[in-house]
Amino acid sequence: MSTLAADVLRATGEHVIIVAISVIVAIIAGVPLGIWCVRRAAAGRAALRLVDAIQTIPSLALFGLLIPIPFIGGIGMRTAIVALILYSLLPIVRNTVIGIRGVDAGVREAGVAMGFTPRQLLFEVELPLAMPSIVAGIRIATVTGIGVATIAAAIGGGGLGTLIFRGVAMVDTRLMLAGAAPAAVLAIVADVVMTAVERRLER
Amino acid sequence: MASSIEMSDVTVEPMVRNIDLRIAAGEAVAFIGRSGAGKTTSLRLINGLVTPASGEVRIDGVALAKTDLIALRRRTGYIIQSSGLFPHRTVLRNVATIPRLLGWDDVRIRDAAAPLLDRLGLPFAKFASRYPRSLSGGEQQRVGIARAMIARPSILLCDEPFGALDPIVRRELQEGFCAIREEGNTTIVFVTHDLAEAMRVAERVVVFDGGCIVADTPARELPRSDAAVVRQLVAAASLPS
Numbered sequence: 078m079s080t081l082a083a084d085v086l087r088a089t090g091e092h093v094i095i096v097a098i099s100v101i102v103a104i105i106a107g108v109p110l111g112i113w114c115v116r117r118a119a120a121g122r123a124a125l126r127l128v129d130a131i132q133t134i135p136s137l138a139l140f141g142l143l144i145p146i147p148f149i150g151g152i153g154m155r156t157a158i159v160a161l162i163l164y165s166l167l168p169i170v171r172n173t174v175i176g177i178r179g180v181d182a183g184v185r186e187a188g189v190a191m192g193f194t195p196r197q198l199l200f201e202v203e204l205p206l207a208m209p210s211i212v213a214g215i216r217i218a219t220v221t222g223i224g225v226a227t228i229a230a231a232i233g234g235g236g237l238g239t240l241i242f243r244g245v246a247m248v249d250t251r252l253m254l255a256g257a258a259p260a261a262v263l264a265i266v267a268d269v270v271m272t273a274v275e276r277r278l279e280r
Numbered sequence: 281m282a283s284s285i286e287m288s289d290v291t292v293e294p295m296v297r298n299i300d301l302r303i304a305a306g307e308a309v310a311f312i313g314r315s316g317a318g319k320t321t322s323l324r325l326i327n328g329l330v331t332p333a334s335g336e337v338r339i340d341g342v343a344l345a346k347t348d349l350i351a352l353r354r355r356t357g358y359i360i361q362s363s364g365l366f367p368h369r370t371v372l373r374n375v376a377t378i379p380r381l382l383g384w385d386d387v388r389i390r391d392a393a394a395p396l397l398d399r400l401g402l403p404f405a406k407f408a409s410r411y412p413r414s415l416s417g418g419e420q421q422r423v424g425i426a427r428a429m430i431a432r433p434s435i436l437l438c439d440e441p442f443g444a445l446d447p448i449v450r451r452e453l454q455e456g457f458c459a460i461r462e463e464g465n466t467t468i469v470f471v472t473h474d475l476a477e478a479m480r481v482a483e484r485v486v487v488f489d490g491g492c493i494v495a496d497t498p499a500r501e502l503p504r505s506d507a508a509v510v511r512q513l514v515a516a517a518s519l520p521s
């Protein structure tokens with residue numbers, strides 16, 4: 078195998094790992110946060126606004142803001158993952174909120190009236206019915222994450238961005254494409270697969 | 281076992297004011313009145329979906345505030361106009377909701393659900409594994425009735441369950457409802473603004489207006505009621521001559 082092919086393979090692997098870790102952590106944090114936002118209307122609005130504000134920070138600026146922070150910052154993959162988690166939070170939290178709020182009032186009331194505990198209502202009615210929306214949020218987080226992760230190379234985060242930046246520095250189109258094309262393919266594949274999952278859930 | 285229901289001086293601003301009502305165990309009562317008269321709020325007081333601002337609701341003599349609401353609701357059937365069926369669950373799983381909460385096994389659920397659905401005109405073999413969205417409005421309401429009645433509730437609360445159905449299906453369902461009611465030992469409260477429906481499903485009619493009870497009469501005497509709302513409802517429902 079040529080060195081370039083080996084580089085592309087390793088960078089793709091890194092890229093997938095960075096995005097996967099970030100999205101998984103964002104799901105673990107974001108879905109409960111979304112549920113909490115629905116339960117506490119006022120605090121929930123504030124939390125959503127905060128998550129929304131994070132999303133509006135340009136990605137390179139967010140990396141810049143994180144680097145000086147002790148423990149989570151610095152140069153390298155860890156900072157990249159923290160930034161990606163923060164970015165992934167908004168679509169997941171927001172879609173969890175939208176999904177649960179979208180549950181038909183009559184359906185929810187029927188559940189309460191038949192003697193579901195709040196917990197049973199959440200797990201047997203609200204979350205299953207919100208699932209297509211939540212999966213849509215995870216899809217958006219994943220696709221966005223794959224894009225933002227290419228920029229993470231600028232702060233030594235690794236991944237396919239490394240090849241793109243190196244290609245730019247060396248004015249080597251082949252090298253740029255070796256990073257850009259797999260990143261685009263990853264994003265498209267993630268989108269197609271998760272859209273299919275969403276459709277299945279909607280039935 | 282059917283339960284008795286009592287309300288003493290119950291107020292929920294701004295919907296109902298100073299409601300006093302006693303419903304004996306096993307009685308079938310219709311609440312009638314115009315939209316916004318307080319019928320639905322009064323119904324929802326009975327299973328604690330609405331909490332009174334003042335006054336007390338008692339089931340079998342025990343104040344609702346001191347009752348385990350979850351347990352009460354599991355022995356209370358609840359049927360609403362929008363059916364409230366779980367769209368992500370099959371007909372059988374919908375009907376099995378309360379039995380599952382009560383811990384029945386699958387065989388017992390099936391043995392109870394099959395004859396009930398059959399009697400409501402939904403052959404078990406054909407309908408059990410279908411999803412609500414593939415059913416007509418009338419079929420969904422039938423599933424709603426089966427779901428409310430399967431565990432032999434001690435109270436059955438109905439909020440205009442047939443309101444969105446055409447008159448023929450409506451009549452069919454009233455008959456199906458009455459037939460199933462006959463064998464159960466249940467106290468029934470049935471909200472409707474249809475006088476004929478009230479007379480068919482209930483033996484006693486309580487008339488609401490502006491959040492208060494304005495008349496309380498045996499069902500067969502309803503047409504002779506002198507309550508202004510009843511006369512308006514009768515006039516509005518009559519065919520042009």
